[in-house]
Amino acid sequence: MEQKAVPWVLIRLDQSILGIDSGSVREMLQLPRVTAIPQASAAVRGVVTLRDHATPVIDLRKLLGMPSLADDSAQLIQLLSARAEDHRKWLAELDASVKEDRTFGLTLDPHACAFGRWYDQFKATSVVLESHLKRFDRPHQQIHALGHTVTDLVSRKQHAEASALIEEAHHGTLATLMQLFEETPKILAEMNREMLIVLKGNNAVVSVTADAVESVEPIRYDTIIDVQLPNGQRATGPVAQTARTARTDSLILILDAEKLLAEFSRSPARRLDCTPAVAA
Numbered sequence: 001m002e003q004k005a006v007p008w009v010l011i012r013l014d015q016s017i018l019g020i021d022s023g024s025v026r027e028m029l030q031l032p033r034v035t036a037i038p039q040a041s042a043a044v045r046g047v048v049t050l051r052d053h054a055t056p057v058i059d060l061r062k063l064l065g066m067p068s069l070a071d072d073s074a075q076l077i078q079l080l081s082a083r084a085e086d087h088r089k090w091l092a093e094l095d096a097s098v099k100e101d102r103t104f105g106l107t108l109d110p111h112a113c114a115f116g117r118w119y120d121q122f123k124a125t126s127v128v129l130e131s132h133l134k135r136f137d138r139p140h141q142q143i144h145a146l147g148h149t150v151t152d153l154v155s156r157k158q159h160a161e162a163s164a165l166i167e168e169a170h171h172g173t174l175a176t177l178m179q180l181f182e183e184t185p186k187i188l189a190e191m192n193r194e195m196l197i198v199l200k201g202n203n204a205v206v207s208v209t210a211d212a213v214e215s216v217e218p219i220r221y222d223t224i225i226d227v228q229l230p231n232g233q234r235a236t237g238p239v240a241q242t243a244r245t246a247r248t249d250s251l252i253l254i255l256d257a258e259k260l261l262a263e264f265s266r267s268p269a270r271r272l273d274c275t276p277a278v279a280a
Helices: 071-098 114-121 128-133 136-157 159-171 173-191 257-262
Strands: 005-013 016-021 025-029 044-050 051-056 193-199 204-210 212-226 239-245 251-255
Touching: 005 193, 005 204, 016 239, 025 204, 044 204, 051 257, 071 114, 071 136, 071 173, 114 136, 128 173, 136 159, 136 173, 159 173, 193 212, 193 257, 204 257, 212 251
Parallel strands: 016 251, 051 204
Antiparallel strands: 005 016, 005 212, 025 193, 044 051, 193 204, 212 239, 239 251
């Protein structure tokens, strides 16, 4: 088959990249306020007013069986809030062990605490979030290093010196770490400004949400293949094929705008039985 390269809009959903034929894209803009539709399916976020017309908004994450961006953010915020509390309690227990002259029983290894295990394996999809999380590394390492220093001082009966270091950490290293935890929700709010991709068809307009617009670049038609589901069948929904980009040979999922328009442009409010076509 002759290789062709045509421009496609590449959008990101979590760690997946989806391609949309640019000929089906009317416009791209930051997601405006969405009005919910009563009794709509989970994938239908609601409607937005564009050029004096109500346009259906489809949450692509939910359509593909993924948690919404808001759900992802809330889960991360909840996790980090718990890990912040862990470290408050960790330092309080270190202080208590010195005052009560007993063995400190919590981990001194920064890679073994719950935050450390999460931190070592978490892969941020945003450069902004990645940069913010890198700032945790030094104070987190310092907190656990303090544990080694304190336990060594206690073993040499230097309890006053150990307590002084802990008090200093409360106003220094721990305060720095807590500030980073507290800044994370603001970082996520700034970062998670969803984009709206407005799709056009024959007398039909539907919009879809995206975490971000990555680029506009060609894909190779000769690399398009059908998605095979775990049960061996072919995917049949709006995302049923993959392809590779012409410039970087990156694997992407193809969003079939015509299928999406046909499925949701008629009566989105009545779509109560929407099931994911394929998990990204």
